[in-house]
Amino acid sequence: MIPLTWYLILSAVLFSIGLFAVLARRHAIAILMGVELMLNAVNINLLAFWHYWSQVRGAPQVNGMVFAAMVFVLAAAETAVALALIISAYRRHHTVVVDEMTLLKG
Amino acid sequence: MPFETLIWLLPLPPLLAFFLIMTFAHRRNGLSHGLAIGAVSLSWLGSMVVFGRALQTEHLAEHPWHAVLNWIPTGDAWFQIGVQVDPLTVVTLFFVAWTILMIFIYSVGYHNYGQPRGMQDRPGLPPQGAEVKDTHGHLHRVPSIEPMYARFFALVSLFAFAMYLLVVSDNLLTLYIGWEVMGLCSYLLIGFWYAKESARNAAVKAFLTTRIGDVFMLLGLAALYTLTGSLNYRVILNNPQVLEILASTASPIAGLSWAALIGLLLFAGTVGKSAQFPLHVWLPDAMEGPTPVSAMIHAATMVSAGVYLMIRFFPLLSAGWMPGDPLTPPMAAMAFIGAFTALFAATIGLAQRDIKRVLAYSTISQLGYMIAALGIGAYVAATFHLVTHAFFKALLFLASGSVIHGMEHGVYHTGEHLDAQDMFNMGGLRHKMPLTFWTFLVGGLSLAGFPLITAGFWSKDEILTAAFQSNLPVFITLGVAALLTAFYTMRQLTLVFLGQPRTAAAAQAHESRPVMTLPLAILAVFAVTAGWVGIPAYFPLVGGMLPNWFEIFVGSMLGHVGEGTHAIFTPTPLMISVLASLGGLFLGWWVYQSQHDRVQDVLAKPLGGLYRLWQNKYYLDELYHAVFIRPALWVAEVFTYHWLDRKLIDGILHGVGRLGLMVGHGFRELIDRPLINGAGDALAEGTREVGARLRVLQPGRLQVYLLIALVGILLIGLVLFSIGMV
Numbered sequence: 001m002i003p004l005t006w007y008l009i010l011s012a013v014l015f016s017i018g019l020f021a022v023l024a025r026r027h028a029i030a031i032l033m034g035v036e037l038m039l040n041a042v043n044i045n046l047l048a049f050w051h052y053w054s055q056v057r058g059a060p061q062v063n064g065m066v067f068a069a070m071v072f073v074l075a076a077a078e079t080a081v082a083l084a085l086i087i088s089a090y091r092r093h094h095t096v097v098v099d100e101m102t103l104l105k106g
Numbered sequence: 107m108p109f110e111t112l113i114w115l116l117p118l119p120p121l122l123a124f125f126l127i128m129t130f131a132h133r134r135n136g137l138s139h140g141l142a143i144g145a146v147s148l149s150w151l152g153s154m155v156v157f158g159r160a161l162q163t164e165h166l167a168e169h170p171w172h173a174v175l176n177w178i179p180t181g182d183a184w185f186q187i188g189v190q191v192d193p194l195t196v197v198t199l200f201f202v203a204w205t206i207l208m209i210f211i212y213s214v215g216y217h218n219y220g221q222p223r224g225m226q227d228r229p230g231l232p233p234q235g236a237e238v239k240d241t242h243g244h245l246h247r248v249p250s251i252e253p254m255y256a257r258f259f260a261l262v263s264l265f266a267f268a269m270y271l272l273v274v275s276d277n278l279l280t281l282y283i284g285w286e287v288m289g290l291c292s293y294l295l296i297g298f299w300y301a302k303e304s305a306r307n308a309a310v311k312a313f314l315t316t317r318i319g320d321v322f323m324l325l326g327l328a329a330l331y332t333l334t335g336s337l338n339y340r341v342i343l344n345n346p347q348v349l350e351i352l353a354s355t356a357s358p359i360a361g362l363s364w365a366a367l368i369g370l371l372l373f374a375g376t377v378g379k380s381a382q383f384p385l386h387v388w389l390p391d392a393m394e395g396p397t398p399v400s401a402m403i404h405a406a407t408m409v410s411a412g413v414y415l416m417i418r419f420f421p422l423l424s425a426g427w428m429p430g431d432p433l434t435p436p437m438a439a440m441a442f443i444g445a446f447t448a449l450f451a452a453t454i455g456l457a458q459r460d461i462k463r464v465l466a467y468s469t470i471s472q473l474g475y476m477i478a479a480l481g482i483g484a485y486v487a488a489t490f491h492l493v494t495h496a497f498f499k500a501l502l503f504l505a506s507g508s509v510i511h512g513m514e515h516g517v518y519h520t521g522e523h524l525d526a527q528d529m530f531n532m533g534g535l536r537h538k539m540p541l542t543f544w545t546f547l548v549g550g551l552s553l554a555g556f557p558l559i560t561a562g563f564w565s566k567d568e569i570l571t572a573a574f575q576s577n578l579p580v581f582i583t584l585g586v587a588a589l590l591t592a593f594y595t596m597r598q599l600t601l602v603f604l605g606q607p608r609t610a611a612a613a614q615a616h617e618s619r620p621v622m623t624l625p626l627a628i629l630a631v632f633a634v635t636a637g638w639v640g641i642p643a644y645f646p647l648v649g650g651m652l653p654n655w656f657e658i659f660v661g662s663m664l665g666h667v668g669e670g671t672h673a674i675f676t677p678t679p680l681m682i683s684v685l686a687s688l689g690g691l692f693l694g695w696w697v698y699q700s701q702h703d704r705v706q707d708v709l710a711k712p713l714g715g716l717y718r719l720w721q722n723k724y725y726l727d728e729l730y731h732a733v734f735i736r737p738a739l740w741v742a743e744v745f746t747y748h749w750l751d752r753k754l755i756d757g758i759l760h761g762v763g764r765l766g767l768m769v770g771h772g773f774r775e776l777i778d779r780p781l782i783n784g785a786g787d788a789l790a791e792g793t794r795e796v797g798a799r800l801r802v803l804q805p806g807r808l809q810v811y812l813l814i815a816l817v818g819i820l821l822i823g824l825v826l827f828s829i830g831m832v
Binding site: 019022023024031098099101102103104105 | 804805806807808809812813816
């Protein structure tokens with residue numbers, strides 16, 4: 001078996017890349033892609049822990065898999081909603097650059 | 107109702123009349139004189155009833171009629187005031203009642219009741235006369251009615267109340283109240299024609315001069331009350347123990363006994379009120395008032411009040427004195443000042459031009475006689491002269507008023523501008539005004555002491571006799587004064603009535619109306635007969651024919667302290683008295699029957715500087731002005747007003763004001779603006795700054811928000827890690 005740590009590091013790296021994308025990209029859909037990446041990274045993290053925990057125990061547990069499945073589903077739903085929002089926002093402001101949507105500026 | 111209640115009622119009608127006239131009778135002339143004369147008639151009637159009863163009462167001096175009432179609570183007792191009638195009160199009431207009534211009736215005519223109102227007459231000025239058209243259409247100027255008629259009668263009524271109060275009171279407090287109210291009325295009545303500056307000044311002068319005397323008198327009252335606990339005559343004067351203690355205890359001043367000190371202080375009040383030297387200066391100026399005022403206040407009643415006080419307090423003044431002893435200090439002071447004033451005023455009187463001034467100085471002189479008589483211990487003689495003087499002096503003043511009215515009538519006729527009171531403008535008036543002449547003659551002869559038939563002779567002779575027997579310097583002074591009195595009296599008679607008129611106005615004078623001449627006649631009767639009740643028993647020829655009722659009646663006041671050795675008759679004083687009187691009268695006629703000049707007195711050149719000295723009253727008014735008035739004015743105007751009031755007090759006030767302004771300014775500029783406004787502004791500015799800085803945190807950009815969230819998480823993680831919770 002490869003050590004758990006490798007999966008965690010992979011998950012962390014993917015999460016960071018996703019975070020960077022959320023924080024540094026201008027295009028709204030790119031940000032969405034970053035969010036997806038973060039969610040997938042979280043999933044990997046989750047599944048890694050599940051695999052190793054169930055292996056240690058020796059008995060198969062379905063908690064991890066269900067949790068990961070829920071995350072997938074929610075990610076998909078949330079992406080659909082987010083895309084709908086972006087399209088609606090584009091129709092109003094004629095732009096997808098988030099820097100230009102500053103209606104909530106204080 | 108007990109008889110004593112009547113005594114309370116004597117002063118009240120005039121007081122009531124005063125209030126009623128003031129309230130209801132303004133501008134109603136008939137009502138005002140009706141009320142006034144009605145009131146004094148009631149008081150006169152009461153006084154006559156008291157007099158009548160007193161004549162029938164034995165031992166009135168030992169058991170006077172009295173009534174008291176509780177007035178002021180003092181601790182556990184009451185201060186009582188009351189009335190008392192003893193022989194002294196009775197004789198005083200007699201002359202006060204008669205003279206006041208006669209003067210009131212006379213005033214109706216003097217103020218020209220029934221005459222038309224003058225078109226130019228103003229309240230505050232004497233009436234100037236009214237123009238009337240007669241049947242031929244000619245315009246005549248006639249005397250006009252006094253514009254302030256009601257005010258006059260109100261004030262003289264108040265005065266009458268005060269005099270009655272003084273006479274019937276049984277204690278020094280109500281006496282002093284009456285004294286001061288009379289002083290007030292004197293001020294108001296001398297200044298009756300208040301629009302004349304000379305009248306205003308004379309009123310102030312009278313009030314202030316008598317006030318000086320009154321202050322000392324009040325000190326005497328205070329001392330008496332403190333020492334004896336009472337101001338009542340019965341407690342102090344009828345009580346030998348009290349008098350003895352007062353006479354033997356030494357006061358802190360000059361080794362005088364308390365009796366002497368109090369006597370001197372009370373005498374000071376008399377010096378002011380009865381116009382003795384040096385406080386006599388107000389009385390001649392007081393002639394500015396209407397003549398009835400001069401008669402009442404300054405001849406018959408008010409100035410007599412001072413002498414009355416001295417007579418009343420004779421037991422205190424002479425405490426410890428018996429005839430033959432050296433005089434007590436108050437008596438010595440009275441003898442000296444009285445005699446001096448008698449001579450002093452007589453010399454001034456014979457150089458005066460104004461008919462009323464001569465009478466004023468004559469009053470001062472005669473009051474000096476009375477004071478001197480008391481000073482040497484001649485109690486009955488002084489009282490006698492008080493009574494007779496009241497009658498003949500009131501008569502003389504009223505008659506002079508009649509003369510002045512006659513002259514004014516002449517002035518209206520001829521239209522000349524001359525002083526109707528200057529004797530040198532008169533002359534020959536005996537033909538034009540016969541009744542006035544005869545009554546004036548009777549009064550003048552009484553004043554001069556014409557032997558036997560006039561009242562003044564009997565009283566003056568008694569004084570001179572007493573002086574001869576006890577005090578030669580006083581006798582000589584009074585004798586010379588008697589000579590001068592007769593002289594200036596005849597001078598006055600000659601200048602006014604005898605000879606030829608010196609001006610056209612005098613030639614046009616005519617007699618006064620009956621309402622004025624009737625009182626003159628009645629007073630003339632008294633001026634003759636009042637002396638016959640006091641004929642001494644030892645008098646050659648007529649002595650003993652009539653009992654010396656006055657001596658018996660008034661002498662009973664003294665009890666055992668007799669008056670001097672009258673039982674032995676010496677002809678010298680009588681001869682000197684007759685000689686002075688007749689000689690003075692003859693000299694006066696002889697010198698002045700040749701006075702034809704209106705301007706210059708025939709005596710002016712021969713006497714030269716002496717005449718000028720007398721005419722200018724020994725320059726005493728000028729001396730007082732320089733020594734007292736000018737410094738007082740300086741203190742008032744420069745010291746108090748300018749330095750203290752305007753510079754010091756106003757300076758302080760202005761300074762306080764400026765200080766307030768400065769403090770306010772300081773507060774505003776140094777605290778309010780920088781600190782308080784500054785703080786407010788700084789708060790606002792600061793908030794705006796902070797907001798501006800904090801706005802960075804809300805750019806509206808999603809990614810910035812996320813970054814901030816990430817930073818926050820990292821920081822929290824760091825903190826938790828460092829404290830060992832991760």
